[in-house]
Amino acid sequence: MVHREKLKVSTPQGRFDEEAKKVSGRKICQVTADGKHLFYHWTRGELAHVHLGLYGKFRVHKNPAPEPRGAVRVRMIGRERSFDLNVPNRCELIDQQAYTQLRARLGEDPLHSGACADTVWDRCNKSRAPIGSLLLNQSVIAGVGNIYRTEVLFLARIHPELPANHLDRKQFDELWERTKTLMKIGVKYNQIITLGREQRDRPLSRLAASERVNIYKRDDCPRCGSGVKSWELGGRKMYACCNCQKK
DNA sequence: TTGATTGTTACCGG
DNA sequence: TCCGGTAACAATCA
Structure with a gap:
């Protein structure tokens, strides 16, 4: 600020x-x-x-x-x-x-250098809630919103409805690392950018905000071309590629 | 004019 | 008692 x-x-x-x-x-x-x-x-x-x-x-x-x-x-x-x-x-x-x-009452903030991944991992292990819902729970992870939850699950190839306690540690670590990375990029550029540099066909400045993400409100999966499915999860609209994100 | 929304909270039922 | 799902609320913009 x-x-x-x-x-x-x-x-x-x-x-x-x-x-x-x-x-x-x-x-x-x-x-x-x-x-x-x-x-x-x-x-x-x-x-x-x-x-x-x-x-x-x-x-x-x-x-x-x-x-x-x-x-x-x-x-x-x-x-x-x-x-x-x-x-x-x-x-x-x-x-x-x-x-x-x-x-x-706030959970771990991925932007804080002292954020403890193990604490979040413990909460995941104890929760039967879909991981897509848990990621919105601010008492577990503080700062993740609807776009980031959608995008990190897509990038980690995890289906949003997978119960949190079914994640293995490798999947969790990838989720956590991607969340940290994407949120840091967000702070640096003051906007949500989840599309990798290699996937961009134009410079960032020529991309509309809606084109700087992978599947949030997008029609097709940028990885396999399948249609993106959307439905309500945890009270917010979720987007996922059911081909790339297996349960 | 209408519907969707980068979210939180209280409340309810299992 | 805990946990997860749902409705209410908010002001703006496409």
Whole structure:
């Protein structure tokens, strides 16, 4: 995250006025992330918890920033740029206890260098849930969303409905390594890219977002050409190639 | 206008 | 009591 400057905070919709006052004019000293949760640490110990949810988005403006567009919950105004936080799922000031509790219910974050694969492996072994569902469970792995679960299972050639406790250690290790690699690429380029370089027929910049993945919302399997099957799994739309991903 | 959505949570039944 | 599945909720965009 980029907003490490002295920031004035305003709340265009007035919903967080009292909270915003507490941090207005202060400087953010650190921004951390656990899974999909962002934490803004302000200089006097205040802690803002942000979760973007399905539609949340940061919009960056050069100053003077234009009128807020859409459901802007918080505007952070720096010297040169401003940041609008649109429709986050969560945006709140929390105390240390809430912070600790929140982090405690999150699983291993593949982006953290200290993430423990064995812990995730243990959870897999104890779960009869389809691996496609388990990958969305934030208390097991924090940070994986619908696109990454679809793509890592495809790349590891694992059927999404395989019960998690039927995975062998080799399959699990491949899943874990691919998840780490893909998520790191995501951070580096600030977008989800799962298509290997050798499979691209154009430079990345000429590919639409939907063309930077293997099978998520795609019609055909890039490996064997079979039709991609889609169905609901774990409350979200799953995509898989039933030819390449055997149960 | 309608439907889908890069997600979370509470709740319910087995 | 634990676990997994489901519905409700949210605002935007194609």
